[in-house]
Amino acid sequence: MNCLDGKILRVNLTTSKISTEPTIKYAKKFLGGRGINQWILYNEVKTWCRPLEPCNRLIFGTGLLVGTPVPGANRYNVDAKNAFTMGIGSANSGGFFGPELRFAGYDHIVIHGRAKKPVYLWIDDDKVEIRNASGIWGSTTWETEDLIRESIGDEDIQIASIGPAGENLVRAACIITDRSRAAARCGLGAVMGSKNLKAVAVRGSGSVEVADPEGFIALVDEAFEKIKKSTYTKMLGKYGSHYIMPNDFSLMPMRNFQDGYMDPNKLKKVSSEVFHSEYEERTLSGFACPIHCNHFYRVKQGPYSGVTSWAFEGNGLWDFACRFDIDYAPAIIKAASLCSQYGLDMDNVSNVIAWAFECYERRILTEKDTDGYELKWGDHKVVIEFLKKIAYREGFGDILAEGCKRASKAVGRGSEKYCMNIKGQDLKEPLRTCKGYALGIVVSTRGGGHCSGSIETELMRAPPEICKKIWKTATAGDPAVYKGKAKVVVYYERLHGVLNSLGVCFFTSIWETLDLLKPNDYAKLLSAATGWKITGSELMMIGERIHNVEKAFNVLHAGFSRKDDYPPKRFMEEPVKSGPLRGELLEKSKWDEMINEYYELHNWDGKTGLQTRKCLIDLDLVEIANNLKKSHKLVENI
Numbered sequence: 038m039n040c041l042d043g044k045i046l047r048v049n050l051t052t053s054k055i056s057t058e059p060t061i062k063y064a065k066k067f068l069g070g071r072g073i074n075q076w077i078l079y080n081e082v083k084t085w086c087r088p089l090e091p092c093n094r095l096i097f098g099t100g101l102l103v104g105t106p107v108p109g110a111n112r113y114n115v116d117a118k119n120a121f122t123m124g125i126g127s128a129n130s131g132g133f134f135g136p137e138l139r140f141a142g143y144d145h146i147v148i149h150g151r152a153k154k155p156v157y158l159w160i161d162d163d164k165v166e167i168r169n170a171s172g173i174w175g176s177t178t179w180e181t182e183d184l185i186r187e188s189i190g191d192e193d194i195q196i197a198s199i200g201p202a203g204e205n206l207v208r209a210a211c212i213i214t215d216r217s218r219a220a221a222r223c224g225l226g227a228v229m230g231s232k233n234l235k236a237v238a239v240r241g242s243g244s245v246e247v248a249d250p251e252g253f254i255a256l257v258d259e260a261f262e263k264i265k266k267s268t269y270t271k272m273l274g275k276y277g278s279h280y281i282m283p284n285d286f287s288l289m290p291m292r293n294f295q296d297g298y299m300d301p302n303k304l305k306k307v308s309s310e311v312f313h314s315e316y317e318e319r320t321l322s323g324f325a326c327p328i329h330c331n332h333f334y335r336v337k338q339g340p341y342s343g344v345t346s347w348a349f350e351g352n353g354l355w356d357f358a359c360r361f362d363i364d365y366a367p368a369i370i371k372a373a374s375l376c377s378q379y380g381l382d383m384d385n386v387s388n389v390i391a392w393a394f395e396c397y398e399r400r401i402l403t404e405k406d407t408d409g410y411e412l413k414w415g416d417h418k419v420v421i422e423f424l425k426k427i428a429y430r431e432g433f434g435d436i437l438a439e440g441c442k443r444a445s446k447a448v449g450r451g452s453e454k455y456c457m458n459i460k461g462q463d464l465k466e467p468l469r470t471c472k473g474y475a476l477g478i479v480v481s482t483r484g485g486g487h488c489s490g491s492i493e494t495e496l497m498r499a500p501p502e503i504c505k506k507i508w509k510t511a512t513a514g515d516p517a518v519y520k521g522k523a524k525v526v527v528y529y530e531r532l533h534g535v536l537n538s539l540g541v542c543f544f545t546s547i548w549e550t551l552d553l554l555k556p557n558d559y560a561k562l563l564s565a566a567t568g569w570k571i572t573g574s575e576l577m578m579i580g581e582r583i584h585n586v587e588k589a590f591n592v593l594h595a596g597f598s599r600k601d602d603y604p605p606k607r608f609m610e611e612p613v614k615s616g617p618l619r620g621e622l623l624e625k626s627k628w629d630e631m632i633n634e635y636y637e638l639h640n641w642d643g644k645t646g647l648q649t650r651k652c653l654i655d656l657d658l659v660e661i662a663n664n665l666k667k668s669h670k671l672v673e674n675i
Contacts, residue, residue: 038139038140038142038243038244038245038246039245039246039248040101040102040105040245040246040247040248040566040567041060041061041064041101041567042059042061043059043060043099043139043142043143043144044057044058044059044060044142044143044144045057045058045059045060045063045073045143045144045145045146045147046143046145046146046147046160046165047146047147048146048147048148048149048158048165048167049149049150050091050148050149050150050151050152050156050167050232050233050234051091051149051150051151051152052150053167055165055167057143060073060144060145063076063077064101065569066579066582066657067538067579067582067583068100068101068535068538068539068579069098069099069100069101069103069144069145069538069539069540070098070099070100070101070103070112070113070114070537070538070539070540071098071114071116071127071129071534071537071538071583072534072537072538072579072582072583073098073144073145073538074096074097074098074114074115074116074127074145075116075125075127075583075586075587075590076586077094077096077145077147078094078096078116078117078118078125078590079586079589079590079661081094081147081149082094082118082594084593084594086118087118088117088118088119088120088123088126088224088227088228088231089120089206089227089228089231090231091149091150091151091231091232092149093117093118093149093228093231094116094117094118094147094148094149095115095116095117095148095149095225095228095229095232095234096114096115096116096117096145096146096147096148097113097114097115097138097145097146097148097197097237098113098114098115098116098144098145098146099112099113099114099135099136099138099139099144099145099540100112100113100114100135100536100537100538100539100540100541101538101539101540101563101566101567102539102540102541102562102563102566103135103136103139103245103539103540104135104136104139104140104244104245104324105245105247105253105257105325105566106254106257106325107257107260107325107541107562107566108257108260108261108264108325108326108327108328108541108542108545109131109323109325109326109328109541109542109544109545110136110324110325110539110540110541110542111131111132111133111135111136111323111324111325111326111540111542112129112130112131112135112536112537112540112541112542113129113130113131113134113135113138113220113540114127114128114129114220114537114538114540115127115128115129115130115212115220115225116128116225117223117225117228118228118594119223119224119462119483119484119595120208120223120224120225120227120228121208121223121224121385121440121442121458121460121461121462121463121484122223122460122461122462122483122484122591122595123461123594123595124460124482124483124484124587124590124591124594124595124597125223125482125483125587125590125591125594126222126223126224126225126228126483127222127223127482127483127537127587128211128212128219128220128221128222128223128225129220129488129537130197130212130214130218130219130220130221131218131323131324131326131542132195132214132215132218132323132324133195133214133215133323133324134195134196134197134214134215134218134239135324135540136324136325137194137195137239137240137241138160138195138239138241139241139243139245140241140242140243140244140245141160141161141162141239141240141241141242141243142162142163142241142243143160143239146158146160146237148232148234149232150232151231151232151233152167152232152233152234153233154169154171154233155169155170155171155173155174155233155234155235156168156169156170156233156234156235157170157173157185157198157234157235157236157237157238158234158236158237158238159189159238159239160237160238160239160240160241161239161240162240162241162242162243170234170235170236172184173185173235173236174204174235175201175204176200177200177201177378177379177380178198178199178200178213178216178377178378178379178380179216179377179378181196181198181200181235181236182196182198182216185198185236185238189238189240191240193240194238194239194240195214195215195238195239195240196214196236196237196238196239197212197213197214197220197236197237198212198213198214198235198236198237198380199211199212199213199226199229199230199234199235199236199380200213200226200378200379200380200381200428201379201380201428201429202226202227202230202379202380202381202427202428202438203226203227203229203230203380204230204235205230205428205429205430205438206227206230206231206438207224207226207227207381207386207427207428207430207438208224208227208385208438208439208440208443209224209381209382209385209386209389209427209438209440209463210224210225210226210227210229210230210380210381210382211225211226211380211381211382212225212226212229212380213377213380215323215347215348216347216348216377217331217346217347217348217373217377218323218331218348219376219377219382219383221382221383221384221385222382222384222385222462222483222484222486223462223483223484224382224385224440226380226382247565247566247567248565248566248567248568249565249566249568252565253562253565253566256558256561256562256565257562259558260545260554260558260562261327263552263553263554263558264327264328264545264553264554265327266552267550267552267553268550269549269550269552269553270327270328270544270545270549270553273328273329273330273544274320274328274329274330275313276309276310276312276313276332277309277312277330277331277332277348277349277350277351278330278350278351278544279309279312279349279350279351279353279354280309280351281351282304282308282309282351282354284298284299284301284304284616285616285617286470286471286516286618287467287469287470287613287616287617287618287621288466288467288470288471288474289355289359289467290355290356290359290360290391290464290465290466290467291359291360291362292360292361292362292391292394292395292414293360293388293391293392293394293395293455293457294457294464294467294605294607294608295395295611295614296613296614296615296616297467297469297470297613297614297616297618297621298613298614298615298616298617298618298619299358299359299362303358303362303364304358304364306364306365306366307354307358307363307364307365307366307369311366312332312334312349312366312370313332315366316334316335316336316337316366316367316370317332317333317334318333318334318335319332319333320332320333321333321347321348323542326542328542328544328545330544331347331348331349331350332348332349333345333346333347333348334346334349334370336367336370336371339367340367341367341368341370341371344367344370344371344374345370345374346370346373346374346377347374347377348377349370349373352383352384352465353369353370353372353373353383354369355384355465355466356372356383356384356387356388356465357369357372357373357383357387357417357420360387360388360390360391361387361390361391361394361414361415361416361417361420362414362415363415363417363420364415365417368417368418368420368421369417371417371421372387372417372420372421372424375421375424375425376424379424379425379428380428381424381427381428384463384465385440385462385463385465386424386427386437386463387420388441388457388458388463388464388465389427389437389440389441389444389463390420390423390424390427390437392441392444392445392452392455392456392457393407393412393423393433393437393444394412394413394414395455396448396452396455397411397412397413398412398413398414399455401448401450401451401452401455402448402452406433406448407433408426408432408433410422410423410433423437436448440458440461440462440463441456441457441458441463442456442458442461442462442463444456454606456605457605457607458484458485458605459478459479459481459484459485459604459605460484460485460595460597460601461484462483462484462485463485464478464485464605465485465486465487466478466485466486466487466491467608468604468605468608468623469608469612469613469618469621469622469623470516470517470613470618470621471492471516471517472516472517472518472519472522472623472627472631473491473492473513473516473522473523473525473526474487474491474492474516475491475604475608475623476491476522476523476526476628476631476632476635477489477490477491477492477526477529477530478491479602479603479604480526480602480632480635482584482587482588482591483587488533488543489530489533490526490527490529490530490533491526491529492513492522492525492526492529499513499514499551500514501514503551504525507528507547507551508521508524508525508528509524510522510524510525513525517621519624519627519628519630519631520630520631520634521634522631523631523632523634523635523637523638524634524638526635527635527638527639528577529548530580530581530584531577531578531580531581531584532546532547532548532556532577532580533548533580534579534580534581534583534584535556535559535576535577535579535580536548536559538579538580538583539559539563541559546559555573556573556574556576556577557572557573558573559573559576560572560573560575560576563576578656581639581656582656582657582658584639585639585648585652585653585656585658585661586658586661588641588648589648589653589658589661589664589665592647592648592665592668592670593664593665593668593670597646598645598646598647599632599636599644599645599646601646602632602646603625603628604623604628608622608623609622609623609624609625609628610622632646639652640652640655641672642672642674645672647665647670647671647672648661648662648665648670648671648672649671649672649673649674650662650666650671650672650673650674651674653665653671
């Protein structure tokens with residue numbers, strides 16, 4: 038298959054109608070992956086549609102470089118209306134599913150409607166079937182992969198599936214491939230479950246061809262060489278992403294964000310070196326990836342003996358070590374393993390459990406509410422038990438399955454104060470100390486998250502001269518400074534939009550460290566692959582276009598405005614309690630200045646945060662401007 042010859046597969050689960058259309062008609066404007074997914078979502082999902090209704094779309098999309106030997110070009114995006122926020126939902130995952138989908142000849146799958154009974158989608162090149170999944174409904178994601186492969190008789194097919202959490206419409210449900218790779222956040226596993234869709238299985242026998250093979254391979258070799266030389270990627274390969282635990286920045290969500298600093302003696306017990314030396318059996322890698330940042334762990338003794346985890350990200354430590362003050366490594370491996378099997382997004386589910394723990398600590402909740410459990414910090418057995426209760430909506434788990442915003446409204450009694458969320462979605466990241474990092478998370482279109490535009494922690498150490506050269510602000514590397522941070526956030530919003538639409542892993546890019554690939558590098562690769570002539574700055578403008586499509590969806594569907602671009606009050610009222618940055622918090626007046634600068638850079642209205650006609654016309658989004666005007670959500674400034 039030529040790089041530009043892929044198709045969009047459309048599946049209506051209500052009518053069983055299957056059709057295709059060419060991807061190319063969208064590619065010039067939105068590239069692929071997240072860009073095309075979001076454009077389809079914007080055009081086809083009505084504002085009255087609820088996330089878990091048949092009218093919602095669940096869209097899988099690979100990027101233009103996926104399936105080629107570009108390092109890290111294995112990512113796929115999943116997009117739908119967000120089960121938490123009512124705005125855009127967007128998740129990204131890697132491994133082998135995305136490349137396999139392209140090898141079958143498809144760039145995207147648009148799924149709508151709802152099957153009458155559980156089904157799974159089977160794609161075998163041009164042969165596409167909706168198959169009965171009644172026999173595997175109720176299975177974990179690991180069991181689902183085994184059962185489908187056994188049924189089809191092919192160990193090499195790639196499968197994206199939901200577990201019990203998705204079947205039970207848990208809002209923290211995610212979609213799992215390769216035993217552990219999660220398309221997480223936004224409740225997309227629940228959207229998939231609401232359609233009675235257990236899995237998508239794919240086998241492809243084709244390949245992805247490029248316009249200039251010789252020039253392309255030369256550029257690929259250069260990219261691999263950059264990654265090979267990077268100290269950062271070497272550390273990722275040795276330890277995994279959890280080797281970065283920014284305790285010195287007080288970026289640890291301790292006990293439901295009551296603090297940002299973990300006791301170093303406890304942190305040592307769950308350090309990346311401990312996991313590497315005591316539990317690691319081998320490293321894992323996605324398609325065309327030289328980094329090998331995923332690691333297979335096995336617990337060999339103690340109460341969790343025999344437990345395995347097929348991958349382990351830094352999220353696992355944030356979510357289970359820091360949130361609950363747990364310093365027992367096997368328990369964290371167990372929790373991560375259960376999340377993968379149940380199909381639970383560990384960021385969302387750990388946050389709502391931590392909310393419950395703090396409410397118990399403050400006597401808002403008692404054993405009568407919590408099914409007889411005492412919720413005490415450090416008790417990993419209770420945390421692990423609650424993962425199951427949430428996945429199966431058992432007892433108090435049924436309330437927690439709604440996420441902390443809805444759960445706190447159900448409980449009342451002042452519990453809402455302790456629900457840490459952004460735009461309605463449970464929060465993962467601490468926000469007090471690193472101002473640009475916080476801004477990128479809070480303004481994220483999908484409702485929180487550091488993978489949408491925030492400054493990665495490694496860049497907070499960047500020297501002023503480098504910061505000035507790349508972002509036109511010398512203070513980008515100073516975490517305590519507010520001024521100029523909006524420039525960096527907007528830069529990374531655009532870059533993330535591009536990477537998610539090319540299908541390339543962030544770990545290969547300048548988001549992680551300054552010696553990795555930059556927009557111009559990706560532009561050269563894309564030009565050689567497609568035959569287009571495109572520059573890095575032109576790519577970044579496509580990223581800006583994608584961001585504005587998402588912004589408009591949020592305004593029309595969720596009513597988001599400036600008021601929704603502020604962090605929870607805890608981060609402005611309660612300072613860090615311990616560690617070298619004790620006393621740090623976010624100052625509202627300076628936050629307002631950051632927001633003003635951020636809106637100005639996007640060419641949005643400063644007072645309301647709404648888009649302007651000029652902004653949208655400049656991005657060739659006239660139809661969005663007209664739709665916003667009809668809803669009185671456009672600022673006419675021309």
